[in-house]
Amino acid sequence: MNEAQTNQPTRYSDAELEEFREIILEKRAEAQKNLDLLLQAMAGSENDVNDTAPTFKNLEEGSNVLSKEENAKLAERQRKFIRDLDLALARIENKTYGICRVTGKLIPKERLRIVPHTTMTIEAKNQQPKRH
Secondary structure, three states, X not given: OOHHHHHOOOOOXXXXXXXXXHHHHHHHHHHHHHHHXXXXXXXXXXXXXXOOOHHXXXXXXXXXXXXXXXXXXXXXXXXHHHHHHHHHHHHHHOOOOOEOOOOOOEOOXXXXXXXXXXXXXXXXXXXXXXXX
């Protein structure tokens, strides 16, 4: 084995994977809490209008529709984030976590700490076609 092969591990150690699992579980709990709050806000906004003045009530209802739509979008983003975190936990279980799906190289720890659900290095992500 040459020196280059020994310097580039093929996967993160079990101890490193455990560190990432803790980060992901923490982020997942926070995301679930945020999703629950959004869902409560969406469910509770039906009976929010306490003022009986018709003008105020119409303005309030219009604003409720807007915030319901915004809350629905935010809730969907939270669901996707939670799903991505769950997939990252599965990769930890099968010891493929932190390996770029494009290059096969290890994703730097700094990137994984910031974006723990990522599946690509910055270089690989920058080579992907831009989505609009």
